[in-house]
Structure formats: C-alpha cells, structure tokens
Amino acid sequence: MSTHLFGIRHHGPGCARSLKEALHALQPDCILIEGPPEANDLIPFVAGAEMQPPVALLLYVPDAPQNAVYYPFAAFSPEWQALQFAVAGNIPVQFCDLPQAFRLLPAEKSEASEEDEGEEDENEEENAEVASVQELDLQARLVRADPLLVLAQAAGFADTETWWDHLVEQRTDSLDLFAAIAEMMTVVRTEITQASDQLQDQLEVRREAYMRQMLRQAEKAGYQKIAVVCGAYHVPALARMPTAKHDADILKGLDKVKVAATWTPWSYGRLAFASGYGAGVEAPGWYHHLWHQPEQAVLFWLSDVANLLRKHDLDASSAHIIEATRLADTLAALRDRHRPGLDEIMEATRAVFCYDSDAPLRLIRRELLLNDRLGAVPADAPNLPLPQNVALLQKKFRMAVRADSTDLELDLREAAHLEKSNLLYRLSLLGIDWGKRQHLRGKTGTFHEAWRLEWQPDFAIKLIEANIWGSTLETAASAYVIDMARRAQTLPELTKLVERVLLANLGMALHDVMRRLEEVSALTPDLGYMLAALPALANAMRYGNVRNTDTAAMELVVSKLLSRICIALPVGARGLADEPAAQMVKDLIAADQAVRMLQNEDYLNNWFASLVQTARQESSHGLIAGRCARILTEQGQWSEEQAGQQLAVHCSHAQTPLLTAHWIEGFLQGSGALLIHNDMLWQLINSWMASLGAETFIELLPLLRRTFSSFAGPERYQLGERAVASKGAAAVTLHTDTALDQSRARLVIPVLQAILGKTLHDDQPGANA
Incomplete structure (x- = not known):
C-alpha cells in the first residue's frame, strides 16, 4: 500500500x-x-x-x-x-x-x-x-x-x-x-x-x-x-x-x-x-496557450496579438511578430531564463506592437490576457427548475451565452424579437442584467430596441436565489414584482415598477401592481410625487400598446391621477422656496410632455385650464407661473399678445425685480426663440432691464445669466445681433447715482466685441457709453 x-x-x-x-x-x-x-x-x-x-x-x-x-x-x-x-x-x-x-x-x-x-x-x-x-x-x-x-x-x-x-x-x-x-x-x-x-x-x-x-x-x-x-x-x-x-x-x-x-x-x-478570485492567476489567456501549444506558446500568443490589433485597424504585420519573438527571447537570455515568460512577452509586445503606448496594451490585456472565454455544461446536469427554464429559453431563441459583449437589435413588430425582449426585461427584474439597453442615433422608434449582451458567471447564483419565486421565468418575475409592489410606499417607485412590468410583458402581475398603484395614488398628497409619476405612466401605456398589453386599468389610474394634479397644481405653486420651485418646473415640463403623449382631448383641456389658473394667480412662484405661460404659448392656448400681457404685468414697477427675474427665467429658460421673433416681448424685457438700478442689476445678474446661458449658441448669437442693431439701444440710460467714467467704460468694449462677434465702431449703439 x-x-x-x-x-x-x-x-x-x-x-x-x-x-x-x-x-x-x-x-x-x-x-x-x-x-x-x-x-x-x-x-x-x-x-x-x-x-x-x-x-x-x-x-x-x-x-x-x-x-x-x-x-x-x-x-x-x-x-x-x-x-x-x-x-x-x-x-x-x-x-x-x-x-x-x-x-x-x-x-x-x-x-x-x-x-x-x-x-x-x-x-x-x-x-x-x-x-x-x-x-x-x-x-x-x-x-x-x-x-x-x-x-x-x-x-x-x-x-x-x-x-x-x-x-x-x-x-x-x-x-x-x-x-x-x-x-x-x-x-x-x-x-x-x-x-x-x-x-x-x-x-x-x-x-x-x-x-x-x-x-x-x-x-x-x-x-x-x-x-x-x-x-x-x-x-x-x-x-x-x-x-x-x-x-x-x-x-x-x-x-x-x-x-x-x-x-x-x-x-x-x-x-x-x-x-477578486483568491486562487486566481494573472493571465489565464496566456496559460491557455501554454497548455494547448507548450512549445510554440510565444508564437501563438504574438499571432493573436497581431490579429487583435488588425481587427481594431492598428498596424500589425508578420515582421512585427518576428521582431517581438526575437526581443522576447533576448530578454529571457539576458535574465538567465530558459524561455520567455509573460513579463518578457509583454515587454516585447509593448516595444514592437504598441510603440510604447499604453492604449493598445490595455486592449491586449483585456482581450487576450484575461480572455473572456466562457465554458459550457451538459443540459442534463442537476439544476433547479428556474435555471433550467432560462437555459431552454436561451436555446429556443438562439441567444448564445457568452462572456464577451455582443450587440442585439430587435424589431418588436416581429414575434420572435418581442419574445427576446421579454426575456431580457424579465431577467432584469430579477436582478440579472444580461442585456443593457443601448441608445443609437437615428433609431429611436418605439418598435426598435438595441441591446448589449454580456453574461456573468455569478448570474447562476442569482437564478438559484430567484427560484423561490417560481419555476419558470414568467412566474418568478411576476411573483417578484408583486412582492415589490406590496412593499413599495411611494408613487414614483410604483410607476417605475409598472413601466418595467409592461416592458417585461407580465400581464399576470399587472393587475396586482395597478391595484397597489391606485391605493398609493389615492393616499399621496404630494404634488411633486404626482407630477413625477405621470411621465412613467404615460410611457408605460405607450409600451403597453407596443406589446399588445391591456392597459385599461392603467388608463383609469392615469385619469384619476391627472384630475388630482389639475386640482392641486394652482395650490401647490404657492409659497414655494426657489429650490423646490425649480424642481417643480422640471416635473411640470415632463408632465406636460406626458399629457400630450396620451393624446386625450379631455386630459388636455383639464391640463391647460389648470396651467391658466396657475399662470394668472399672483401668489404662484415666478418660475412656475412663467413656465405655465410658456407652455400655454407654445401649445397655442395663448396668443403672443396674451403672453406679452402677462410679461407686462410681471415687469411692472408693482412687482419686485426678483419676482420679475424668476418669471422671465421660467418663461424663457431653454429656448430664446420667442424673444428673438416677438418684438413686443423683446421691448418689454429690454425696457425692464434698462430701468433697473445699478445695485439691483448686479444682484439679479446671476439669475439673468443663468436664463440666457440655457439658450442654444445660435440663439445667443441672434440675440446679440439684435442687441447691437436695436435702434433704441443708444437711448438706453443706466440709472446711477454717480457720473459715468468714460475711460473705464471703454475698457469693456473688447469684451463686448468678443461676446457679440462684432467690432463696435463709434457710430454704433453701445460704442459710446
């Protein structure tokens, strides 16, 4: 023995x-x-x-x-x-x-x-x-x-x-x-x-x-x-x-x-x-060559380096392989080593292929040293029902499990593509992000989806953990989101969950989630939460239409939620501090886009009526009142004259300069087109700014600058052109308690020329202070 x-x-x-x-x-x-x-x-x-x-x-x-x-x-x-x-x-x-x-x-x-x-x-x-x-x-x-x-x-x-x-x-x-x-x-x-x-x-x-x-x-x-x-x-x-x-x-x-x-x-x-693997090795990709081609591992490795660099349009020829092999052998001999090791090979690779640059070397380390080769196991190996079901779906849809990244484009009008999308979204709900949505230019249609797939080995344990929710992917994902809905306490949580449920096409879970959404919605007094919930619901209804999901229950919730928003908006716009008001403006813009996306005439009428009331009441915060006026004007509910009347009211001396500046910011922020093309608005704002005292103007300057900095570059340029060409510009006088220092005033002319892109001559408005 x-x-x-x-x-x-x-x-x-x-x-x-x-x-x-x-x-x-x-x-x-x-x-x-x-x-x-x-x-x-x-x-x-x-x-x-x-x-x-x-x-x-x-x-x-x-x-x-x-x-x-x-x-x-x-x-x-x-x-x-x-x-x-x-x-x-x-x-x-x-x-x-x-x-x-x-x-x-x-x-x-x-x-x-x-x-x-x-x-x-x-x-x-x-x-x-x-x-x-x-x-x-x-x-x-x-x-x-x-x-x-x-x-x-x-x-x-x-x-x-x-x-x-x-x-x-x-x-x-x-x-x-x-x-x-x-x-x-x-x-x-x-x-x-x-x-x-x-x-x-x-x-x-x-x-x-x-x-x-x-x-x-x-x-x-x-x-x-x-x-x-x-x-x-x-x-x-x-x-x-x-x-x-x-x-x-x-x-x-x-x-x-x-x-x-x-x-x-x-x-x-x-x-x-x-x-992070404690018993790991530095370069499994290199060891792969040492195992399969022990006598010619260096040659095979450097050939892979050349192929990789060519694939990324980098120069790599047979001569590079020969020179790198010679250099690696020489380095090994100088170090009294019987054959080149990884250090010698990487040094030779950097000197010959990479021209001493780190960028190609990082690519080589990621793609070849680590090498995302993924193994495979027999289908009959013992496993739990949920992992087996996912494996069958992957095989059915011919979605290969790979460790490296692969791109997948789907057209949801095709049944097979819709099933693939459902698979990826259902896995995501269980915390298995096999696919990540990509946004490509020129392909933004509702029916088009672009994904990048990359399978991680630890997804196996997540599937095992998720097995407690069901034996198939659909039942497991449905049970899991129903449990998430029961535990959710805020409206935004639930609206996002509804959107994900519809994307995953989980019809069996939608009823329970919507019932929970209606319960929380009825108990939510916060206007900000209600505004933030509306875009997600509108998106969810759109995805429901794309995926042929019945969204009747959701439409009922949206109708009730929008009614509550329209009632609460005029009240909620009162007495706000500047920071909450700025956040509400963002929610207001998103909610407006959501209402128009729903394409329901009754929704639009109620929404615009609420905006009119909010814009006209004196107690509304200037940012919110200005944005309401902007939406009404852009959507044709107000004429430019009506918008000008509101601007005139807010630019009157009865209003504090800060309130006026807030209204202008809410009305103009994001686009200066109205100011460029509407003479009345231009004159009102121009006259108001000219009437400001020096101290008040300096105090409001950061606010005004923030407003105008949100305009696109061409818009700012056109406004500058209009300021230079304005006939009334020369007549503008600044209210100041001290005599104007002409020599100091001329020091700003080079700055103005750089901003306006024009050379100011003595006969142009603004050249003479």
Whole structure:
C-alpha cells in the first residue's frame, strides 16, 4: 500500500501537464482530490462532450442560496486533468476537502461558534497568549500571507507569481517536480513559517484534519496506490499523519447545514486575480496557450496579438511578430531564463506592437490576457427548475451565452424579437442584467430596441436565489414584482415598477401592481410625487400598446391621477422656496410632455385650464407661473399678445425685480426663440432691464445669466445681433447715482466685441457709453 501526494497550484498548465504524466506513470487505483465531497455525484459529468471548461462547481444552501461558493476549473487546472483521467480510466475518485456543509453556515451561527470558542480566553494567562500573537512582527505576518515570497526573492524574482510561473508552469516535463514541491513546502512550513505558526488559520487546521481522515478511509478500503491531488501547501500536513483521535477531536462538534451542488459555466476572466478570485492567476489567456501549444506558446500568443490589433485597424504585420519573438527571447537570455515568460512577452509586445503606448496594451490585456472565454455544461446536469427554464429559453431563441459583449437589435413588430425582449426585461427584474439597453442615433422608434449582451458567471447564483419565486421565468418575475409592489410606499417607485412590468410583458402581475398603484395614488398628497409619476405612466401605456398589453386599468389610474394634479397644481405653486420651485418646473415640463403623449382631448383641456389658473394667480412662484405661460404659448392656448400681457404685468414697477427675474427665467429658460421673433416681448424685457438700478442689476445678474446661458449658441448669437442693431439701444440710460467714467467704460468694449462677434465702431449703439 502506498500513498502519493501531488502538491499543485490550483490553475497552472505546468502543474496540470506534470500531474497528467505522473498519473499515467503511476496508474493509481484511487484518486483523492481537494474539493467539496458534496459534489462527488457530479464527477461523471466531466467526461461528457457538452462539458467544455472553464466551468465551476456551484455549492449553495437551498434555504439560503446567497450562501454559496464556487470551485472553478479550466482545462489547465490540475484537478480537472485528474478528474478526466479518473473518469476515463474508470478509477475510483472523490473529493476530500472539508465539506461545505460545515462552512456555509449562516452568519449568526458562525459568529456564535466563534464566541463559544472564545469563551475560554477570559483568564489572564490566555489573554497574555493572545497579546503575544498580536505582537508578532510584520515580517512573520507577511510570510504567513505569502510563504513562498521568501523563496521567490532568494531566486531573484520580485514576486511569487513570476517565480512560480518560470519554475513550474512553463516546464514541459514532470521530472521530480512533485518531489521538489513536497521538499520545498516542507521547508516552508517547518522553517520559514515557524515564527508565525500561532497565526495558523483554524479553518485550514480543520481542512487538513478532514483530508487525513479521507486518506485513512481510502487506506482502510484496501486501495494499494492512492493518489492525493491537493494544494502544495497542504502536502507536509498530509505526509505526517497524527493519530486518528487527534483529527477526530479537531472536527468534533461542528455544526452543519444542508448543501446542494451543480455545474455552471465559468469564464477565464473570473479565473484572474483582477476578478477578486483568491486562487486566481494573472493571465489565464496566456496559460491557455501554454497548455494547448507548450512549445510554440510565444508564437501563438504574438499571432493573436497581431490579429487583435488588425481587427481594431492598428498596424500589425508578420515582421512585427518576428521582431517581438526575437526581443522576447533576448530578454529571457539576458535574465538567465530558459524561455520567455509573460513579463518578457509583454515587454516585447509593448516595444514592437504598441510603440510604447499604453492604449493598445490595455486592449491586449483585456482581450487576450484575461480572455473572456466562457465554458459550457451538459443540459442534463442537476439544476433547479428556474435555471433550467432560462437555459431552454436561451436555446429556443438562439441567444448564445457568452462572456464577451455582443450587440442585439430587435424589431418588436416581429414575434420572435418581442419574445427576446421579454426575456431580457424579465431577467432584469430579477436582478440579472444580461442585456443593457443601448441608445443609437437615428433609431429611436418605439418598435426598435438595441441591446448589449454580456453574461456573468455569478448570474447562476442569482437564478438559484430567484427560484423561490417560481419555476419558470414568467412566474418568478411576476411573483417578484408583486412582492415589490406590496412593499413599495411611494408613487414614483410604483410607476417605475409598472413601466418595467409592461416592458417585461407580465400581464399576470399587472393587475396586482395597478391595484397597489391606485391605493398609493389615492393616499399621496404630494404634488411633486404626482407630477413625477405621470411621465412613467404615460410611457408605460405607450409600451403597453407596443406589446399588445391591456392597459385599461392603467388608463383609469392615469385619469384619476391627472384630475388630482389639475386640482392641486394652482395650490401647490404657492409659497414655494426657489429650490423646490425649480424642481417643480422640471416635473411640470415632463408632465406636460406626458399629457400630450396620451393624446386625450379631455386630459388636455383639464391640463391647460389648470396651467391658466396657475399662470394668472399672483401668489404662484415666478418660475412656475412663467413656465405655465410658456407652455400655454407654445401649445397655442395663448396668443403672443396674451403672453406679452402677462410679461407686462410681471415687469411692472408693482412687482419686485426678483419676482420679475424668476418669471422671465421660467418663461424663457431653454429656448430664446420667442424673444428673438416677438418684438413686443423683446421691448418689454429690454425696457425692464434698462430701468433697473445699478445695485439691483448686479444682484439679479446671476439669475439673468443663468436664463440666457440655457439658450442654444445660435440663439445667443441672434440675440446679440439684435442687441447691437436695436435702434433704441443708444437711448438706453443706466440709472446711477454717480457720473459715468468714460475711460473705464471703454475698457469693456473688447469684451463686448468678443461676446457679440462684432467690432463696435463709434457710430454704433453701445460704442459710446
């Protein structure tokens, strides 16, 4: 009976290749692999033709799916090669790590366990031991976090990643590799980290105790050649076997929870350090080449670089590939390395292909180093009903699940396209943003939608979490939005939810959501909330028409809401401070567009009547009264003479200058067309401004400037032209208590010339102050 320990890095082509050769040479009769025992029944799926790495084992708590963990595998993962070797050779294989049933406990249980373990630390002697641990020097803590860093630095490397890559992953033979790893890790754990042994993670202690128990079970079962594939750091702990009682005591009394497992697609991007994956690698795209083309990895890599740059219209030729290959080889030789590694290749790529520019290099890192390759799992792999239903819909609509971005354009007049849109919106309601709406120029029709699709591996856990709402996507999304509606307390929340329900075409949920909307609407006294809700409802009714949804219930709610708005608007416009008034103007503009979108004559008549009342009452805030007058004028409800009369009233000396300025801002803000083409309005505003005293004018200047700055550039230019050409401009006199200083006044002429785009001559109005 013999046990062979193979210490590996979790994702490395060199380790994977060496392990594969070692297993073929050993021909074990049992293989134990570091991984979750709950997934043992899923091991046979690795041999299926539909199983394409990268993939991951997903383990979760059925009653609390947010408690989950992934075990990713790529083709170059040693564990994956061990699994395939075992399944292909019909060799008994199982995972031997500490079960997730002991690790995926709810947070409160974990905290309670930690408190129980800490209860014995209350005496002074034990507190002193804790203090001594805390006083361990920084170097010891750093060694515990990365025990191989000392060896890497001793070998002349700045970091562990580069050192391990050159030492292990780039090798093409398995000559004494695992014996060397075992010896190295023994030294690391017995000598280098002995200063920080007190920082040993309790979880790691339990994991190694459980692995030793699994090894004892395999020996007891009578297997003669046992191969153990585990992280290199665990090898010394498995080589020295303590008593079975010692390990049993470590594992005694652990709480556990029920755990389920399945396979899910994974991506290279999520195997990288950059994704936050603790056992990740720096460049999975590079390791892909090292695994599939070990002898010509550099050539294949640089060819991919050239193809990528050509795809983005950047210069890249065969000569570039040759020169970059030579430069990488030269750099490796200068650094006394037997072959170029990632550092040498990236330096050569930057010098030859990128002309020392960071922009192409960022593209290469994103597209090639990380490489968004997405794996696939068999359709018959165990899964919950909702994820299965979504997979069937994706297959039915031929919407490929990919990690990279793809664009999708839909015409909702086609039934198949409408179904695809429904799928994307329903997933979005469940928090799965597979598709994101894009806004393209020239394609703004209601029937046209543009999407950008990008599947994220963690969507799998979100689908599992959403399974509690229903077994199909439609029922799950419907149940979820009904629950959201019940919990919503404000009108804007519900109106946005209604819009999303209609976009997702969830007819079965619309009735419940609309009933809740009507309840909240009837109890909402805030005019701002009611105005803000109207545009969303109008949009929802439009989308309902596009998607052939019955919106009769919604129309009833809109009718009641608009009636309440028309009654409340004249009252709500009174006594407001400037900031709430400015916000109400924005809501008023949006609500006006919504009312006109509904194309209902009764709605329009009631709306315009409310605007007239608000515009004419003296107590309305100037911003709101001015905007109401502007809407009435633009929609032909008031003639320009009527608008001029209101302006004259507000520009009279009976009004304070600030109130007048607010009215003008509300009336003119956003467009100066009325001021350009209406002589009466121009004269009224011009005369009012000319009548202002110097101090009052300076006080109001920021307000006026804000109003005129909202005009388009051509409008400002035409107003400037009109100011210069105005015959009455020369007659304007400023009211000031002091004599005008002609020399100082002339200093502003260059500024005026720059603003107006004209050269002022002495015979032009305004040239002589």
